[in-house]
Amino acid sequence: MKTTALALSALLAVTATSLVATAVHAEEPVTVFAAASLKESAEQAAAVWKAAGGGEVTFSFAGSSALAKQIEEGAPADIFISADLKWMEHLDKAGRVRGDTRVNLLGNRIVLVAPKDSAVTATIAQDFPLSDLLGDERLAMANVDAVPAGTYGKAALQNLNVWDSVQDKVAQAENVRAALLLVSRGEAPLGIVYETDAKVDPGVKIIDRFPEASHPAIIYPAALTTDGKNPRAAKFLAYLQGADAHAIFTAAGFTVLAKNN
Structure with missing residues (x-):
C-alpha cells in the first residue's frame, strides 16, 4: 500500500508539473519574424487576434535577408514571413522552416x-x-x-x-x-x-x-519554423489567411493570395 501510495504521489507530482509547464508555455507570445513592410498591418492583425482571445504576438521586423540569417543561426522565431520567395526557399532548403506549412500569403507593388x-x-x-x-x-x-x-x-x-x-x-x-x-x-x-x-x-x-x-512577382510567403515550439503559432498562421486578416491587409494595399475558407 505504501509503495502504491508513493507511486501515485509521484505520478500526481509529475502530472501537475507537466500541466504547469504546459500552461506557462501556452501563455508565451507567438514570435513572428516578418518583413519590415508588414509592420503596421501585421501589428493590427495581431491586435485583432489578441482581442478575440488568441493571445500575445511579438514581432521582429527587418529586411527579409537579415531575418532569414537570424533564424538560420538559431534565433527564436515561431513564424517567418518573407517579402520574397528567395529567402523562404533558403530557409526551407536549410531545414529551418516547415515546408508543409508554407503559404504564399500576400502580394505587393x-x-x-x-x-x-x-x-x-x-x-x-x-x-x-x-x-x-x-x-x-x-x-x-x-x-x-x-x-x-x-x-x-x-x-x-x-x-x-x-x-x-x-x-x-x-x-x-x-x-x-x-x-x-x-x-x-x-x-x-x-x-x-x-x-x-x-x-x-x-x-x-x-x-x-x-x-x-x-520585375518578378512580389510574393510574401509565410511558414512555421522548425524550431518554433509555441502551440498557438499554427493557429495564428491560419488566422493570417482568414477573413479578418484579409480585410486588414487589403485595406493596407496588399493583394491577398492565400485563401483559408
Whole structure:
C-alpha cells in the first residue's frame, strides 16, 4: 500500500508539473519574424487576434535577408514571413522552416516616391529619364543585392534599361523602411519602395507605379519554423489567411493570395 501510495504521489507530482509547464508555455507570445513592410498591418492583425482571445504576438521586423540569417543561426522565431520567395526557399532548403506549412500569403507593388512637397513628375516606362530627375542627388533603395524591395527595384530598372544610368547614384538602406525614411526626411529626392510603405508615410507621395511585368512577382510567403515550439503559432498562421486578416491587409494595399475558407 505504501509503495502504491508513493507511486501515485509521484505520478500526481509529475502530472501537475507537466500541466504547469504546459500552461506557462501556452501563455508565451507567438514570435513572428516578418518583413519590415508588414509592420503596421501585421501589428493590427495581431491586435485583432489578441482581442478575440488568441493571445500575445511579438514581432521582429527587418529586411527579409537579415531575418532569414537570424533564424538560420538559431534565433527564436515561431513564424517567418518573407517579402520574397528567395529567402523562404533558403530557409526551407536549410531545414529551418516547415515546408508543409508554407503559404504564399500576400502580394505587393513597387513604386517611385518623392517627398510630399516635391514637384517631380514622371511616367515609368522604358528608358524613362530617372538619372536626369535625380541630377547630382541619390536614389533611395533597400539593399539591391539582398533585401527583396531592393532586388525587385533593381530588376525593374534593369528591365527598363535605366539601371546603368543610376547605379552609381543609389543610396542603399538596410531595409525598405529605412529607404522610405530617407525620402520622407528629404535626404533623397526619390526612392523605390513598396506601395504599401508609401501609403503609411504622409511625408512621401507616389510618383508612379512600376509595371508589374518589369520585375518578378512580389510574393510574401509565410511558414512555421522548425524550431518554433509555441502551440498557438499554427493557429495564428491560419488566422493570417482568414477573413479578418484579409480585410486588414487589403485595406493596407496588399493583394491577398492565400485563401483559408
